[in-house]
Amino acid sequence: MSRLVVLAGPTAVGKGTVVRALKKARPEIWVSVSATTRAPRPGEVDGEDYFFVTPEEFDRMIDDRELLEWATVHGTHRYGTPRRPVEERLADDVPCVLEIDLQGARQVRASMPEALFVFLQPPSWDELVRRLVGRGTETEEERERRLRTAREELASASEFDEELVNDDLDTAVAGLAALVDAAR
Structure with a gap:
C-alpha cells in the first residue's frame, strides 16, 4: 500500500x-481536494481546486466524521480533507498527496503516523512576503494575519520528516515527486 505524503x-x-505542477508532470499521483468555507478566488473551480461548502455543510461533515482533518485557518475560514477519497486511493495503492496547513498536518500525524510529512519552505522571509502581497487576493488586515501565522508555521518545520525549499518550481516539484516515489 502506498504511504500518504x-x-x-x-x-x-x-x-x-x-502541487498543480506535480499533477501535470505526474498524473498518476492523486492529490486530495480539500473542502473549505471560504469563497472561491478568481479562476478556482468547485470540486477541482476545493469543494466550496457552507459553514453548515462543513459542520455536518465534522459531525459525520467525514473529514480526515480540519482546521480554522488564519482565524477565519475552515478547511478540511474528506476522508473517504484518501482511504480509497491508499487502499488501491495509488500514490497520494495531501496539501494542507500545519494544524491539519498535526491531526493527520495523530491518526496516520506512518505518513510522510513534508514541509515546504520559502527561499526567504522577504520572498514569502513578496509572494503574498503579489497575489493581491487578501486585504491588508488578512495579509498581516497570514504573516503572523506564517511565522508560527515556519517555526514548526522541525516537526516534519522532510523539508523542501520552493526557490525554483521545477526543483521543488522534482523533490516532491522523488519523496512520493520513495513513499511507495
Whole structure:
C-alpha cells in the first residue's frame, strides 16, 4: 500500500503551485481536494481546486466524521480533507498527496503516523512576503494575519520528516515527486 505524503507550509509559499505542477508532470499521483468555507478566488473551480461548502455543510461533515482533518485557518475560514477519497486511493495503492496547513498536518500525524510529512519552505522571509502581497487576493488586515501565522508555521518545520525549499518550481516539484516515489 502506498504511504500518504502530507505537504504543508506557510501561506504563499507556493504549495498550490507546486502541487498543480506535480499533477501535470505526474498524473498518476492523486492529490486530495480539500473542502473549505471560504469563497472561491478568481479562476478556482468547485470540486477541482476545493469543494466550496457552507459553514453548515462543513459542520455536518465534522459531525459525520467525514473529514480526515480540519482546521480554522488564519482565524477565519475552515478547511478540511474528506476522508473517504484518501482511504480509497491508499487502499488501491495509488500514490497520494495531501496539501494542507500545519494544524491539519498535526491531526493527520495523530491518526496516520506512518505518513510522510513534508514541509515546504520559502527561499526567504522577504520572498514569502513578496509572494503574498503579489497575489493581491487578501486585504491588508488578512495579509498581516497570514504573516503572523506564517511565522508560527515556519517555526514548526522541525516537526516534519522532510523539508523542501520552493526557490525554483521545477526543483521543488522534482523533490516532491522523488519523496512520493520513495513513499511507495
